[in-house]
Amino acid sequence: MAKDLQVLNALDQAKTQLYHFTAIVIAGMGFFTDAYDLFCISLVTKLLGRIYYYEPNSSTPGSLPPNVAAAVNGVAFCGTLSGQLFFGWLGDKMGRKSVYGMTLMLMVICSVASGLSFGHTPKGVVATLCFFRFWLGFGIGGDYPLSATIMSEYANKKTRGAFIAAVFAMQGFGILAGGIVTLIISAAFKARFDAPAYQDDPAGSTVSQADYVWRIILMLGAAPALLTYYWRMKMPETARYTALVAKNAKQAASDMSKVLQVDIVEEPEKVEELVRSREFGLFSREFVRRHGLHLLGTTTTWFLLDIAFYSQNLFQKDIFSAINWIPKAKTMSALEEVYKISRAQTLIALCGTVPGYWVTVLLIDRIGRFTIQLLGFFMMTVFMLGLAVPYHHWTTPGHHAGFLVMYAFTFFFANFGPNSTTFIVPAEIFPARLRSTCHGISAAAGKAGAIVGAFGFLYAAQNQDKALADPGYPAGIGVRNSLFVLAGISFLGLLFTFLVPESKGKSLEEMSGENEDDDDTASAAHNAPAPASSYTRTVPV
DSSP, X not given: OGGGOHHHHHHHHOOOOHHHHHHHHHHHHHHHHHHHHHHHHHHHHHHHHHHHSOOTXXXXXXXXXXXXXXXXXXXXXXXXXXXXXXXXXXXXXXXHHHHHHHHHXXXXXXXXXXXXXXXXXXXXXXXXHHHHHHHHHHHHHHHHHHHHHHHHXXXXXXXXXXXXXXXXXXXXXXXXXXXXXXHHHHHHHIIIIIHHHHHHOTTTOOOTTHHHHHHHHHHTTHHHHHHHHHHHHHSOOXXXXXXXXXXOHHHHHHHHHHHHTSOOOOOHHHHHHHHHTOOOOTTSHHHHHHHHHHHHHHHHHHHXXXXXXXXXXXXXXXXXXXXXXXXXXXXXOHHHHHHHHHHHHHHHIIIIIHHHHHHHHHHHHHHOHHHHHHHHHHHHHHHHHHHHTTHHHHTSTTOXXXXXXXXXXXXXXXXXXHHHHHHHGGGTSSOHHHHHHHHHXXXXXXXXXXXXXXXXXXXXXXXXXXXXXXXXXXXXXXXXXXXXHHHHHHHHHHHHGGGSOOOTTOOXXXXXXXXXXXXXXXXXXXXXXXXXXXXXXXOOO
């Protein structure tokens, strides 16, 4: 069966080689681009407000109207959700490689088009921007299931978790790059154009050249994706898709012989026998019996995680304003505000976000996915409560540094925790012919959480704006209550983690049940108590 197919055994037992690192870079640059494109919008949202919605007498000059802010921040997530479902399904129908190039080119074209958004009125510009960001998100959505599936099917079982985590860790570098690029561009434009206007009228000094800043930042997202397009097209299709889905044992053996530089025997009879006995569909009773709880676990944990994770990332600027780390908008020019927001976000990414990803890479194949996810959700709950309970203490002068340290730790444990593991596990525990589809469904649930988080935290930001405009309004009530809600959501994520199996050290076929001899054996194995060695956890009943 699957465990006896030489091509799959060769992949599972392969020593770490150059092709592993090549695959990490090729797939990882897609995630670098994804993160840059998704999160750079939060850095320029206030600049868009200054340019197109400036109100001279407002205490928060240039704030986007709530419906516009929701559209600008959330439309890409709607596209991402759609793309994850569509390309996840298509990756199982057409093959991982065939679809991989489509997603990348869509990202390149729409990144450039977003920066070229046009219109005779502010509404026209924003509408065009939202249109292109929806399709940008659609391409980004396809990258999630395809990158995860390709890396899991290329990797050996000993270090598979680290390889998939390394692909996803490029997201941290993408967030960091977004902050650094915005920092450099805003500083350059500020030094060249801002000084005279800033002296005359800080709040209203939005020079005409500021319109180029957000456009350049968005368009630069096309560069890393474009650089890796050729290498994506050179990658062979994964052997697991070719053998177990396309049923082409000869091509699978040929492709992996070149990649692994070993001779692999074709085994068409074994492939045909295996595939014939394992052709249940996504909506079949057999799938529900075998993997229904697993899919429920991967979707709910990703949904809950992304509510918290994207809320924090997209609205960092509002939190920074709430604790007075960034001065009030009316005291700064537009370019100075962009500069200070990007500086703050870059610092958080450097100190909390990026290290969390790479600690996961280091430890995931040692302590397991389950332990890391459970620990991450628990520590996120603890640190969010640590921010929310003494919130008024943190917002007083002299205590901002402590708030930022605590805040950075929530990002660290999100990334050394469920933000990484929710991406990794769905690529390991489902059958090959449904792997990309199930990963896409899980990821789409996550993006549904991101949409909830974007709109939810928008409400918190509105409360903060009211506090700034009206001295009698309770300052920071929106942010504080939001932190309490996010702590509760993180705790729910911890509970749903118990539905997700541990996949450390096991082959993909062992996790999905594709290496069982027949349906009766598979059923018995599924219903029998698991040996203590097969899981890295025990759950008291």
